[in-house]
Structure formats: C-alpha cells, structure tokens
Amino acid sequence: MKKYFEQLNIWHTCFVLGLLLFIAVVGIRYYRLYNRPNVLVEGSAAYLYIPTGATMEQVLDSLRKMQVLRVENRFITAAKGKKYANSIYPGRYKLTNGMTNAALLNKLTRALQDPVRMTLSGNIRSNERLAVLLSRYVETDSAKILLTLNDSTIATGYGFTPATIMGMFIPNTYEVYWNTAPEALLKRIKREYDNFWTGARKNKAKTLNLSPQEVTILASIVYEESLKNDEMPCIAGVYINRLKKKMTLDADPTLKFAAGDFTLRRVLGRHKFIDSPYNTYKYAGLPPGPICVPPPVAIDAVLNYERHDYLYFCAKPDLSGYHDFAKTLSQHNQNARNYHQMLNKNRIYR
Secondary structure, rough: HHHHHHHHHHHHHHHHHHHHHHHHHHHHHHHHHOOEEEOOOOOOOOEEEEEOOOOOOHHHHHHHHOOOEOOOHHHHHHHHOOOHOOOOOOOEEEEOOOHHHHHHHHHHHOOOOOOOEEEEEOOOHHHHHHHHHHHHHOOOHHHHHHHHOOHHHHHHOOOOEEEEEEEEHHOOEEEOOOOOOOOHHHHHHHHHHHHOHHHEEEEEEOOOOOOOHHHHHHHHHHHHHHHOOOOHHHHHHEEEEHHHHOOOOOOOHHHHHHHHOOOOOOOHHHHHHHHOOOOOOOOOOOOOOOOOOOOOOHHHHHHHOOOOOOOOOOOOOOOOOEEEEEEOHHHEEEEEEHHHHHHHHHHOOO
16 A cells, blocks of 8 residues: 555656646746747837738738848747737837737737827928828828818818818827828817817907908918018018908919919019919909918917008018018019019029
8 A cells, every 4th residue: 555655646746747847838838929029120119000901911921021020930829829810900000129929919909009290381282282291191092181181071071171171280290090091180180270279369360350261371371471480470460451451462472372383483474364263463352272281370470460551572682581561562662673683683583
C-alpha cells in the first residue's frame, strides 16, 4: 500500500508539473501574441487608414505597405483570437512605436479612431475649391462632396443655397473623423456656424439691416480687398455707405470672381461688362453669394464698421497693401491715376 501511495504522489507531482508547464507555455504564447511589442514606427506615430467596407485582407495589406508589424503572423493569430474580421470599423488610427497587438486590436475592434485636424482658411473661393480642400481631410472624394455642396435640397435644409453655403464655413481648425460622411460634416460645420453667430453678432447685423448671410457676403468682399486687419473696418464702412445710398458697390474682387481669375492684378474696363450677378459694377446691391470664405476678423469688421463719409478707395501706389480713401469722385480719380501710373511704370498690365 505504501508503494502505491508513493507512485500516486509521483504521478500527482508529474501531473502538477505538467499542468504548470502547460500554463507557462500558454502564458508565454499569450504574452507574445498580445502583450509583446509588435508595432515598429519610425518617428512619433504612423496612421492606419481603413476605408468603409474594408476586409481583413485589406487591413493586412495596408499594414504590410506601412511595414509597421514586427511579426505579422502574431498579429494575424491575435486578430483571429479577437475575431477582428467580424468587427472591422473604418477610420484613421494612430499607431505608436512599441504598441502591442492587444493595444492595436483594442483600438481597431472598438473603433477608437483618432480625429483629423481640419484647417479652413480664407482663400477658398468656390464650392469646387472647398470640396477639394475638404477631401484632403475625409474619406469621401471631392466629386461627391461637391455634389453635396451643390444640392439645393441639402443647402435649403441648413438655411442656405448652393451659392451661399460656402459662407457657412467659418475659417478655423476643427477636429473631425476621417470617415465622416459629407452631410455629417455639414452638420458639424453648421453647429460651429451657429456658435459663431452669437446673439450679439446677430443684433449688430440687424442694426445694419443685413442678415448674417449678407454680412458674410460683404465680409468676403472686404477680405478680398485688403489683408490688413486694421484697415478692414474702414473698407467695410465704404461699402455700408454705398449700400445706404443705393450705389453700386464697384468692388474689383467681384469682377475677378465673375471672370474666374483671382490672379488678376489689374482690373480693366472690359471686365466691367462681364454679364454676371457677381459684377457689382453692373448690378446694384450684394452679389448672390460670398466670393470667398471670409475669416472672423473680416465678418467682425463689417459688424463693427468704421463710421465715416468715404465712398471710394484705391490701393496706394507704394504697394504697401493699404488704400487711399476719398469722399468725392474727383478725389478718387486722382488717387486712381496715381495708382495706375505705378502699374504702368512697373509694367503691370493685367
């Protein structure tokens, strides 16, 4: 009997040791699969872009092209263990050096994507240009974004038209997700637009007998006239004075817009005959939409325009970027002659 128990203890000891060895092997394998660093990134980070509807093979193909996996098979095995193929979410995911398969799969399976910082500036002069810019930050291509911007029904839903919807975009830096659809992006932009147009700004627009959209249209002209922030309120005052007197705005930037050429440095007489609703030499009042996306400083310049009696202004001949202002047409004509002499002297003919 004693021998029997001795043998039993030996078998028990062997079983325990075998079990411990098995657990150790499994533990080591599990550690290697999930908790051992398996992402190699040069620099601070790399970004994995997973398009909508992507398959497991497409994700692997992207990772291969990025050359960020130390041991690809370990990631594949870990992904199978997490059943990642059943939960592939589109988006932009930040990968850092030393990231484990567990950390990477945790991001991917829970759609913990990293936002894109989308910067909008004031040099956007058309829906086409706006669509191209937006497409740099999101998954959707520019053609589909342009269709959304030019859709009358969609624009009307936000209180705009295809001609005015560009004014809904307030230049700033926004955080958006790469796979954000065009209409969802418009909702985000509209929310920022509403936040910008505070009660105070709306009241100032009302005292000008202008809607926020009309203020934006005028601000786009002011911004194209001068990049000098300290001069914008004075220029805005000129246009407000002309609107009050029911004079045509005679704004050269609107002719450039109508001609489709913002590279023009010299507006000629023939440009004033362009038949376009944006030709403010030909048609009184504001054009049907903004000629660019004006920054907040230009919008506030209109809302806080400078009170004066000027009705005209012309670029200074010193090429400083500032303008000479005039109350009378004769004074303005003299300022214009001085400027044109400078253009001729420097052989600037267009």
